[in-house]
Amino acid sequence: MQHFANQYRDELLENVIPFWLKNSKDEKNGGYFTCLDRQGVVFDTDKFMWLQGREVWCFSMLCDKVERRPEWLAMAQHGAAFMQKYGRDERGNWYFSTTADGSPLMQPYNIFSDCFAMMGFAALDKVAPADTYQTIVRETFENILRRRDNWKGDYNKAYPGTRPLRNFALPMILCNLSLEAEHILGTETVNSFIPTVIHEVMEVFYQPDSGLTLENVQPDGSFSDSFDGRLLNPGHVIEAMWFIMDLGHRLGDQALIQKACERMLTTLEYGWDKQYGGIFYFMDIQGHPPQQLEWDQKLWWVHVETLVGLAKAYQYTGNERCKTWFEILHEYTWKHFKDPEYPEWYGYLNRRGEVLLPLKGGKWKGCFHVPRALYQVWKTLEAKSEK
Amino acid sequence: MQHFANQYRDELLENVIPFWLKNSKDEKNGGYFTCLDRQGVVFDTDKFMWLQGREVWCFSMLCDKVERRPEWLAMAQHGAAFMQKYGRDERGNWYFSTTADGSPLMQPYNIFSDCFAMMGFAALDKVAPADTYQTIVRETFENILRRRDNWKGDYNKAYPGTRPLRNFALPMILCNLSLEAEHILGTETVNSFIPTVIHEVMEVFYQPDSGLTLENVQPDGSFSDSFDGRLLNPGHVIEAMWFIMDLGHRLGDQALIQKACERMLTTLEYGWDKQYGGIFYFMDIQGHPPQQLEWDQKLWWVHVETLVGLAKAYQYTGNERCKTWFEILHEYTWKHFKDPEYPEWYGYLNRRGEVLLPLKGGKWKGCFHVPRALYQVWKTLEAKSEK
Numbered sequence: 130m131q132h133f134a135n136q137y138r139d140e141l142l143e144n145v146i147p148f149w150l151k152n153s154k155d156e157k158n159g160g161y162f163t164c165l166d167r168q169g170v171v172f173d174t175d176k177f178m179w180l181q182g183r184e185v186w187c188f189s190m191l192c193d194k195v196e197r198r199p200e201w202l203a204m205a206q207h208g209a210a211f212m213q214k215y216g217r218d219e220r221g222n223w224y225f226s227t228t229a230d231g232s233p234l235m236q237p238y239n240i241f242s243d244c245f246a247m248m249g250f251a252a253l254d255k256v257a258p259a260d261t262y263q264t265i266v267r268e269t270f271e272n273i274l275r276r277r278d279n280w281k282g283d284y285n286k287a288y289p290g291t292r293p294l295r296n297f298a299l300p301m302i303l304c305n306l307s308l309e310a311e312h313i314l315g316t317e318t319v320n321s322f323i324p325t326v327i328h329e330v331m332e333v334f335y336q337p338d339s340g341l342t343l344e345n346v347q348p349d350g351s352f353s354d355s356f357d358g359r360l361l362n363p364g365h366v367i368e369a370m371w372f373i374m375d376l377g378h379r380l381g382d383q384a385l386i387q388k389a390c391e392r393m394l395t396t397l398e399y400g401w402d403k404q405y406g407g408i409f410y411f412m413d414i415q416g417h418p419p420q421q422l423e424w425d426q427k428l429w430w431v432h433v434e435t436l437v438g439l440a441k442a443y444q445y446t447g448n449e450r451c452k453t454w455f456e457i458l459h460e461y462t463w464k465h466f467k468d469p470e471y472p473e474w475y476g477y478l479n480r481r482g483e484v485l486l487p488l489k490g491g492k493w494k495g496c497f498h499v500p501r502a503l504y505q506v507w508k509t510l511e512a513k514s515e516k
Numbered sequence: 517m518q519h520f521a522n523q524y525r526d527e528l529l530e531n532v533i534p535f536w537l538k539n540s541k542d543e544k545n546g547g548y549f550t551c552l553d554r555q556g557v558v559f560d561t562d563k564f565m566w567l568q569g570r571e572v573w574c575f576s577m578l579c580d581k582v583e584r585r586p587e588w589l590a591m592a593q594h595g596a597a598f599m600q601k602y603g604r605d606e607r608g609n610w611y612f613s614t615t616a617d618g619s620p621l622m623q624p625y626n627i628f629s630d631c632f633a634m635m636g637f638a639a640l641d642k643v644a645p646a647d648t649y650q651t652i653v654r655e656t657f658e659n660i661l662r663r664r665d666n667w668k669g670d671y672n673k674a675y676p677g678t679r680p681l682r683n684f685a686l687p688m689i690l691c692n693l694s695l696e697a698e699h700i701l702g703t704e705t706v707n708s709f710i711p712t713v714i715h716e717v718m719e720v721f722y723q724p725d726s727g728l729t730l731e732n733v734q735p736d737g738s739f740s741d742s743f744d745g746r747l748l749n750p751g752h753v754i755e756a757m758w759f760i761m762d763l764g765h766r767l768g769d770q771a772l773i774q775k776a777c778e779r780m781l782t783t784l785e786y787g788w789d790k791q792y793g794g795i796f797y798f799m800d801i802q803g804h805p806p807q808q809l810e811w812d813q814k815l816w817w818v819h820v821e822t823l824v825g826l827a828k829a830y831q832y833t834g835n836e837r838c839k840t841w842f843e844i845l846h847e848y849t850w851k852h853f854k855d856p857e858y859p860e861w862y863g864y865l866n867r868r869g870e871v872l873l874p875l876k877g878g879k880w881k882g883c884f885h886v887p888r889a890l891y892q893v894w895k896t897l898e899a900k901s902e903k
Contacts, residue, residue: 225673
């Protein structure tokens with residue numbers, strides 16, 4: 130697998146990271162532009178806190194894990210400075226978006242803005258420690274914990290009590306966040322989240338009959354026959370499974386790794402489009418029409434996270450099905466998502482794998498999934514080769 | 517055009533209306549199921565007030581305009597009874613959705629629930645007058661007017677003041693609503709809305725440079741270079757233009773009719789997919805990637821509303837371009853949206869015109885656009901033929 134390792138490393142360091150370094154820095158106002166067209170030209174100047182935080186995280190992570198390059202550190206600090214200055218309301222909640230010059234645009238209705246802000250500052254603090262960064266991490270984490278049970282707050286449109294579904298996303302992210310900030314929050318805090326997330330992800334949302342893991346279940350974990358209850362997001366489950374495998378590795382729990390590996394493969398085989406290839410974005414577990422019109426599209430993050438999952442599963446288990454599937458995913462992903470002419474990858478393809486939107490970055494796609502996956506696959510396969 | 521008139525009438529009375537009469541009635545709880553699969557089988561039981569109100573409107577309208585059939589009147593009253601009993605909160609605002617048995621599911625965050633409820637009760641009151649219906653119409657209209665300037669209320673995620681865009685939808689619907697309830701609200705009220713809507717639709721949102729009409733503009737009518745500001749929804753504009761043509765007819769203003777006809781054709785030619793046919797759902801007026809992933813899909817309501825617009829424009833102006841385009845739209849729409857095997861039409865096609873979701877009804881598609889358009893085209897072309 131060494132040739133794959135080299136290919137992913139080169140793509141990260143020579144193609145993707147230079148794209149963001151060159152095109153996403155707002156020299157005038159600070160922060161990052163993320164709405165970048167095929168060639169890297171800015172087509173919209175709004176700033177989304179999800180993507181500001183994720184880009185701070187990405188450049189900090191590279192400094193920490195790859196090499197302490199001054200331009201990477203400066204890039205991370207450039208985004209962090211903008212976020213510190215303009216990113217929060219008076220209660221410390223992170224806005225969803227601001228204008229280019231930092232005026233708040235969309236209210237802090239989305240707790241994941243806080244999550245990715247915290248991730249960014251925690252990563253930056255590892256390579257450029259500062260009391261202000263640590264304070265932001267602690268305060269943001271407290272806010273997230275305070276809001277966790279009703280994280281949409283006043284913006285929650287659901288009538289209380291009628292269909293109180295539990296959602297898969299937050300337990301996942303809480304554990305991930307605590308790991309990212311372990312050097313600030315302490316190992317004890319991290320260890321207190323691990324059993325909960327393993328229980329939630331591997332038991333509460335898992336449906337033994339089908340072997341699939343749902344996005345939303347009733348409070349007692351039972352199935353809700355509704356649009357939300359029938360929803361399967363294969364990429365989300367696969368991403369969760371590699372995260373669980375990493376936890377299993379940390380805990381030395383090989384049985385957990387095996388279980389996560391199996392569930393990942395079941396989900397992948399269920400979500401794979403037998404007609405055109407690629408993984409569906411959304412599915413209804415009973416085969417009914419999903420409410421998401423984009424259900425059959427092929428999204429970059431789904432595919433690159435699956436590459437990470439398969440590489441890790443192969444490293445941890447040696448299961449040959451993971452290797453075979455890795456090669457299938459590798460071929461599909463590099464053929465359809467990588468732009469052969471300009472740097473960075475496409476984000477949105479139609480069912481046939483044709484480019485649906487020619488952007489390299491937008492409201493939801495930033496400097497995150499592609500570089501993180503390239504890094505993870507590179508390091509995973511390199512370790513595997515060195516075994 | 518008489519053969520077209522007959523074809524649209526027969527499709528309405530022999531195919532589409534029987535589908536809803538047979539499949540959408542919830543005998544147990546009252547109200548209508550609208551999530552119906554290709555063959556008409558219920559696949560989800562949630563009840564959406566948009567679609568409850570629209571189906572009450574549709575069956576009432578048929579009683580009023582086509583024939584007073586007892587089963588149509590009973591069907592309208594069946595939905596109205598459910599809505600009266602379960603549809604509103606204690607302040608008279610209409611929920612977005614309820615469960616099958618009427619427990620509130622989604623809060624009244626969406627003012628269009630109120631609009632379509634009012635439309636339904638106003639239409640029903642024409643064929644089965646009742647004080648309770650009139651009271652509902654008056655109270656709902658007052659609520660809509662009270663909420664009109666901040667109609668998302670507490671659910672509005674936009675930070676106040678940063679980018680205060682005006683939206684195209686509400687002025688349109690207010691005028692439409694007042695017309696639908698003219699027998700209750702009085703002609704004076706209707707006449708007070710007409711100049712405003714004509715000004716808004718034909719001047720405020722219209723961009724003289726391109727000849728196109730935007731969904732959102734700045735308070736002074738100028739262009740906002742943002743995702744929302746660049747948004748064009750061709751079907752929405754075309755639907756608005758036939759509405760303006762009807763107003764022009766009411767006012768005897770032939771110049772207004774001509775202008776609306778020209779703008780409809782400009783919008784249609786801009787929104788037409790030169791590669792695969794059909795009209796795009798969303799476009800960015802500067803050619804940037806829109807944020808809506810479903811932008812290239814072909815939706816039923818866009819196409820059937822365009823058929824109405826072209827038929828009316830041809831009737832009112834005799835413009836041969838309208839006739840030519842009507843024939844193109846007719847061929848595309850009947851070929852791709854009509855299901856040759858089972859009743860009612862598909863709602864969602866991909867860019868190539870292939871079925872994306874095999875449903876006949878769902879969360880947003882109910883007993884409304886297809887039957888209304890079939891009725892409007894039938895009557896319009898019949899009148900044209902009789903001239």
